[in-house]
């Protein structure tokens with residue numbers, strides 16, 4: 181089935197056509213007739229329902245057994261990894277760890293001289309056993325990402341592991357800064373994921389091998405009223421990655437192409453950012469970039485779809501956060517986060 185372009189860009193002058201109901205008669209969700217229809221459908225589909233129950237039991241059993249067994253790990257030795265924002269902070273730690281796993285690494289960053297320094301450090305720590313190269317890119321710009329793809333393929337080869345790490349640690353709420361600031365945060369933190377995935381996914385599908393990693397944030401799960409732009413981009417990434425994972429499944433690729441979304445808490449990276457967080461007395465766990473990079477690459481080796489690189493209690497809290505009532509969340513926030521002031525006027 182093909183969809184014409186005008187079907188999804190259809191808001192031209194006076195072109196609107198209201199939908200008509202496809203089924204006649206009103207159907208209340210809880211009427212006897214409705215219940216009868218549902219029961220009939222279930223009875224007609226007994227084999228399917230039975231299959232579903234068996235599948236649920238099997239998945240439950242598999243998960244329970246897995247809890248007590250050491251996780252199986254894949255090898256990424258010899259693969260080519262691209263780390264955006266790889267010059268500094270978490271990106272740099274990821275480059276070093278991926279190289280230690282035997283990957284060739286593309287260190288891509290808007291800060292090219294630091295990317296070169298990171299590439300040199302990777303070379304030194306691996307004794308030249310893997311290929312490494314620094315690349316200049318502005319991930320918020322599609323053309324720059326398209327150029328990056330060509331440059332990497334010319335020097336290193338096709339990318340197997342794409343790590344979308346570059347991001348602006350923007351302490352900016354919705355009514356602060358200029359519209360250009362807001363646009364930049366959206367471009368670097370969110371649009372970059374669209375551009376890199378569009379560019380690198382096709383080759384992965386063709387070769388039936390690939391892993392796409394997105395560095396989201398705990399703030400993509402937990403709303404925080406002082407960093408609305410940042411939170412919004414990170415929340416959107418979660419939706420993008422979950423949907424991408426489903427696309428791989430629908431296209432029969434879920435055994436070969438994998439996604440991992442990462443939700444870090446505090447990472448001691450950029451001094452200016454960490455100092456500000458401490459000044460605001462935000463009480464949250466802080467980890468070194470190396471600790472976080474290790475948890476992320478471990479997650480990739482185990483094909484985990486979600487990684488919270490922090491302590492056990494943080495992982496449990498994040499997992500069940502969405503079902504907690506708002507009053508509990510506010511109480512928690514009052515105790516642990518405190519009343520953070522508006523950050524810029």
Ligand SMILES: NC(=O)c1ccc[n+]([C@@H]2O[C@H](COP(=O)([O-])OP(=O)(O)OC[C@H]3O[C@@H](n4cnc5c(N)ncnc54)[C@H](O)[C@@H]3O)[C@@H](O)[C@H]2O)c1
Nearest residue numbers: 265268269270289290291318319346347397444446447449
């Ligand atoms: N530091 C934390 O506490 C923390 C917490 C949760 C999530 N994160 C996320 O982790 C990721 C890495 O953060 P970090 O703490 O290492 O930040 P950082 O500022 O230390 O490093 C970010 C890197 O991205 C690069 N970059 C920025 N804009 C770019 C662009 N347009 N094109 C290419 N590269 C660009 C920078 O030059 C830098 O090297 C980010 O996505 C961030 O949102 C960080």
